[in-house]
Amino acid sequence: MSTSRESAGRRxxxxxxxxxxRSIVDAAHAVFAERGYxxxxxxxxxxxxxxxxxxxxxxxPAKSDLLLAVLQRRDEVSDTVVxxxxxxxESVLLKARANESIPGVIQLYAVLSGEATTxxxxxxxxxxxxxxxxxxxxxxxxxxxxxxxxLSPRVDVAIAAASxxxxxxxxxxxxxxAPDEVDVVACLRDYLDALFARP
Amino acid sequence: MSTSRESAGRRxxxxxxxxxxRSIVDAAHAVFAERGYxxxxxxxxxxxxxxxxxxxxxxxPAKSDLLLAVLQRRDEVSDTVVxxxxxxxESVLLKARANESIPGVIQLYAVLSGEATTxxxxxxxxxxxxxxxxxxxxxxxxxxxxxxxxLSPRVDVAIAAASxxxxxxxxxxxxxxAPDEVDVVACLRDYLDALFARP
Numbered sequence: 001m002s003t004s005r006e007s008a009g010r011r012x013x014x015x016x017x018x019x020x021x022r023s024i025v026d027a028a029h030a031v032f033a034e035r036g037y038x039x040x041x042x043x044x045x046x047x048x049x050x051x052x053x054x055x056x057x058x059x060x061p062a063k064s065d066l067l068l069a070v071l072q073r074r075d076e077v078s079d080t081v082v083x084x085x086x087x088x089x090e091s092v093l094l095k096a097r098a099n100e101s102i103p104g105v106i107q108l109y110a111v112l113s114g115e116a117t118t119x120x121x122x123x124x125x126x127x128x129x130x131x132x133x134x135x136x137x138x139x140x141x142x143x144x145x146x147x148x149x150x151l152s153p154r155v156d157v158a159i160a161a162a163s164x165x166x167x168x169x170x171x172x173x174x175x176x177x178a179p180d181e182v183d184v185v186a187c188l189r190d191y192l193d194a195l196f197a198r199p
Numbered sequence: 200m201s202t203s204r205e206s207a208g209r210r211x212x213x214x215x216x217x218x219x220x221r222s223i224v225d226a227a228h229a230v231f232a233e234r235g236y237x238x239x240x241x242x243x244x245x246x247x248x249x250x251x252x253x254x255x256x257x258x259x260p261a262k263s264d265l266l267l268a269v270l271q272r273r274d275e276v277s278d279t280v281v282x283x284x285x286x287x288x289e290s291v292l293l294k295a296r297a298n299e300s301i302p303g304v305i306q307l308y309a310v311l312s313g314e315a316t317t318x319x320x321x322x323x324x325x326x327x328x329x330x331x332x333x334x335x336x337x338x339x340x341x342x343x344x345x346x347x348x349x350l351s352p353r354v355d356v357a358i359a360a361a362s363x364x365x366x367x368x369x370x371x372x373x374x375x376x377a378p379d380e381v382d383v384v385a386c387l388r389d390y391l392d393a394l395f396a397r398p
């Protein structure tokens with residue numbers, strides 16, 4: 001199916017379409033970051049990128065496709081705030097701090113991740129895969145730190161990996177409801193400090 | 200407004216109305232526990248309690264009112280699984296274990312808590328208050344354990360209280376998506392064991 005696109009090369013129509021798709025997702029990320037879940041609309045995204053709603057629907061036939069693309073973009077943007085040399089805990093805290101500047105996108109994440117638990121929801125596969133990848137990836141990083149002698153060999157890395165992702169999500173939910181009372185970074189730091197201090 | 204209800208006493212129409220309301224919420228709790236968020240409908244609740252949908256709407260004009268009443272009922276039911284003599288950690292783990300038998304209600308909680316972060320959502324006040332109460336109540340319990348010498352005085356009880364609630368919510372979300380891979384009780388036990396082992 002994608003053969004004609006691929007053979008068109010970087011400057012062909014396939015590349016142009018990918019560029020346009022990317023600029024739509026950038027616009028949607030900005031719209032949701034600024035306005036939050038309720039006020040972020042297809043029309044606002046279309047206006048920002050200078051397209052009609054019909055044109056936008058050509059690239060993203062369902063609103064859920066665009067919302068998931070925004071969350072994937074968030075993951076990419078989130079990775080760019082961390083230097084490759086940053087340590088494990090430092091990376092987590094830098095990403096958590098960066099999320100504080102995009103509450104509307106975090107709100108989108110909270111709404112979709114909750115809805116994704118229902119049967120047949122279009123975001124279910126995305127979140128199931130995302131959490132699997134997070135649990136596996138974090139467990140591998142923690143295992144490497146055990147081998148370096150930085151983390152106690154008695155820590156169950158699978159439990160710590162699931163727990164860190166869970167703690168982060170739950171803290172962000174509380175923070176969205178009470179931003180002046182819940183300090184996501186302070187709580188994550190407390191967890192990570194205690195994890196690395198375990199005997 | 201409620202004067203006539205109150206003066207009607209326990210056996211009067213006010214008490215009858217409260218009983219009927221309670222039986223509706225019980226029916227809704229059972230329907231959502233069995234069928235989950237998507238399949239749980241006003242019609243299914245009305246059928247179970249032997250009322251018409253119109254009759255049900257008299258008690259719960261908006262679906263969100265009934266859904267929130269189900270979550271409040273869950274909190275009450277959850278408290279009954281714990282003996283008054285149970286310790287702090289034991290209480291948490293017993294409640295978490297009990298939640299495993301009502302995935303449909305936990306799904307309802309996940310959906311509504313995510314949606315509640317959006318501006319003007321009817322569940323926003325419930326969740327904002329719930330988390331405030333949880334943070335304050337848990338912090339007070341932990342402070343008492345510090346005074347008894349069971350918990351290190353160096354633990355920041357406010358951070359631990361917010362973190363425990365957050366961890367629990369995040370774990371349940373991952374468990375709903377991958378029930379065979381995520382063990383909520385094991386992860387909570389790991390957190391609590393480490394918390395009480397802190398120097």
